Amino acid sequence: MAPDSIGDAELPGAASPPTQRVVAVLELLSRHATERLSLARIVREAGLSRATAHAVLAQLTAEGWTVRDNDGCYGIGLRLLTVARRAEAAFPLRRTAVPHLRELSEQAGVPVFLAERAGNSIVVTEVVGHPSAGWIRPGRRLPLAPPVCREFVAWAPEPVQQAWLATADPAHHDRLARVLAEIRTRGYSVERLVDDSTPMLEVLAGLRDSPITAALRAQLGSVITELITIDYLPDELGPENAVVTLSAPIRDRSGAVVAAVVSCPDTRLSALALSQLGVATVSAADRITSGGSHD
Known part of the structure; x- marks a missing residue:
């Protein structure tokens, strides 16, 4: 199977590549909801550059969508969990x-x-x-x-x-x-x-x-x-x-x-x-x- 990544380059027909990169990170973390993933792993599996992944995660973490532990690894945050539970009603x-x-x-x-x-x-x-x-x-x-x-x-x-x-x-x-x-x-x-x-x-x-x-x-x-x-x-x-x-x-x-x-x-x-x-x-x-x- 092809890896689930969108790459750091703009996709053909993509309306908003920056948004797609955020989505790629969130989707990756959600598939490993019980784990904490290192920045290196996120870079590799989401197909992003280290600078892009770091910038995306810094913003998501600041707003509570993701969390960062003491080892510098990332997981889904309470804000994402809250939104997901609200969305279940739909x-x-x-x-x-x-x-x-x-x-x-x-x-x-x-x-x-x-x-x-x-x-x-x-x-x-x-x-x-x-x-x-x-x-x-x-x-x-x-x-x-x-x-x-x-x-x-x-x-x-x-x-x-x-x-x-x-x-x-x-x-x-x-x-x-x-x-x-x-x-x-x-x-x-x-x-x-x-x-x-x-x-x-x-x-x-x-x-x-x-x-x-x-x-x-x-x-x-x-x-x-x-x-x-x-x-x-x-x-x-x-x-x-x-x-x-x-x-x-x-x-x-x-x-x-x-x-x-x-x-x-x-x-x-x-x-x-x-x-x-x-x-x-x-x-x-x-x-x-x-x-x-x-x-």
Whole structure:
């Protein structure tokens, strides 16, 4: 995976690079909320110069967003924690979902996460357990684009489905259409990979999410698509089936899919075990749907 840094240079299209540098520092510290990070580590992992990182941290610390201990290491401050707790009120879905995610993870014995729709993207917002895939972490953003995030599209109106399919690789259009119908029938999507392709896929996905040209991003997308075997159709299930993730939809009061519960076995499952995990994941998603309005 590409490192989570924005660098000290201005990013193409960045409206405010100084703001992005502040955000990079806060995001880094929040991912290590129980630790204290040295300035050298922050410089390295946030991709900033030492002078820039020091200036950002000095201002954040002066205003209480971060704290600095006697060893010169930094952590999140009480002001940031206070703002985060106030902000939770704006996201009732997460409060509703967390107990059900934990219950599913404990019963199924696999990590679980919540993915929420945000415009044309899907954002990982809650993670229970420790998924083996490095990209699964709070704040991770994925494009709502073929061939992934199918559970967000399968129940959409026909024009929306067709518009989504129109952006897919033409070679996969027919299969994706059949897969969407199968997802509606069984209630969940399955992400599977060609054997031994996971490490390569993660590297390519990291490159695609980095600041690169649109043409190169499109080329990387085509390579990634070639590594993905899109879901399972009923006649493709065998004695053992490679399952990375399994996703079931959460709906708002109008019935639109606004989020998904995603189980992460990342192993081979029998057809029966896959079906049982699917049923459990759908059940958790349905309980979350019925537990709040999720507007």
